Amino acid sequence: MEFKQKYLKIWFDILTPKQLLFFEHMIKRIKKNHTVLCTSRDYQQVTQLAKIREQKLVIVGKHGGAKRYDKLSSSLYRSRLLSTRIKRFSPDITVSFCSPEAARVSYGLCIQHICFSDSPHATAVMKLVIPLVQKLLIPWIIPKKEFTKFGVNAKDVIHYRAIDAAVITKRKISKNSKKPSKKVKRKIILVRVEEEQASYSSKKRPAFPIIKEIIKNFHNEEIVVMGRYSSQVKHLAQTFGNKIKILDKVVDGKTLLNNVDVFIGSGGTMTAESALLGVPTISYNAIPNIIETYLVRKKLVLRKRSPKQITISIRKLLDSPNLEIKNRAKKMLDSMEDPFPILVKTMKSILK
The missing domain is CATH 3.40.50.2000 (Glycogen Phosphorylase B;)
Incomplete structure (x- = not known):
């Protein structure tokens, strides 16, 4: 139109x-x-x-x-x-x-x-x-x-x-987007750090204990962490050093999500985008919201709050082909x- x-x-x-x-x-x-x-x-x-x-x-x-x-x-x-x-x-x-x-x-x-x-x-x-x-x-x-x-x-x-993530998910990938390099046989676990500067944000840092637990359990996999602000990136580097790969530059999220095996997000737009792309997605629900609740109910997102629950879920998702998730995601995206x-x-x- x-x-x-x-x-x-x-x-x-x-x-x-x-x-x-x-x-x-x-x-x-x-x-x-x-x-x-x-x-x-x-x-x-x-x-x-x-x-x-x-x-x-x-x-x-x-x-x-x-x-x-x-x-x-x-x-x-x-x-x-x-x-x-x-x-x-x-x-x-x-x-x-x-x-x-x-x-x-x-x-x-x-x-x-x-x-x-x-x-x-x-x-x-x-x-x-x-x-x-x-x-x-x-x-x-x-x-x-x-x-x-x-x-x-x-x-x-x-x-x-x-939902707004559907509009974003259907976009074409920019020719300027760089794909992450994927090492042979290593799975990529992507963690998105929570929003901390919005007026509605909590001042807690729930992602940090989650990242610590992931490192302990998945040291043989590639753990990639997306910060939002330079202060977060600095704190991540000081806390975890070379145990994780920190994305300190802005990337087109769709390019990144198309190349990861599991995504762990705070429950916002990127969590929804990941789910609609059919990526196995876990939300630690830093900012409770109606969209995240809907996706959890439709079994496109797993909501887990504790670091131990999250690592157990990551293991299950990495060991499964997750075809049901991919089919549900495609069906929902096509209906939007x-x-x-x-x-x-x-x-x-x-x-x-």
Whole structure:
């Protein structure tokens, strides 16, 4: 479905790697007939991935880090910078994944704002954004009441039959993505360290005891660990040294997941992406959320919290062909719709 409405200017504010990948195909399709401005912030996880994916972003402001005052200060400064740039661009519509700055600027400049979200657990962001949006698009497995409590009318919440990781999983692998080198006969166990700088994050580090237990039990396999921030990478190196391979550069997750034997994640987007790719996936559920619960219920993800339970599950998964998991994953992925036509329909409805 192409978007052939009258000529429009559309602003996308993209804050995270997930958002970059989720919006990628939508932006390409919209650009065929309209002018699109894609803004982001100075945040290594996004800017490096944008280079890999060959996406052009206008960088405005920076990531606020972990501390509350720094988050507040960065957000206010970014809003101020954006207000000038967006006033000049003068878009007909804003699309974001619940960007607080996009919400505030769009509201102040009377620009219609459509948001996507699958994260009602991110309460701080929801409180800042949801009361100001015109339409909210969400996965069908999340009840509308999870968002209406933040101030949006139920009639303005629109379901689409997909989880966001499905959109990301169906993307083509970039020609700039490097495949991990796989040594003969060694299985690759990939661990994704938890988010620790988001407003909803716990300050605990559940991945570290898990990694320690994996090293103890699987020293003959290749243990690869993905950090999110330079502070995490530094701490991983200090704690585990050369017992693990630390990925200190941004990679396209799909390339990586297609070459691993087991994935252990915190329960977020990459956990869901891994599951939908048919990779044997374990969640240590650092951030409880509805998407992870759904995938556990559908037997695409194993939820294990203790390091010992996780290592037992890894052993079972490594010793099995896991054909059932692969078949379930393919069936689920094939059943998921593309939310782009729903975005187009929503845009047309609010621009009448």
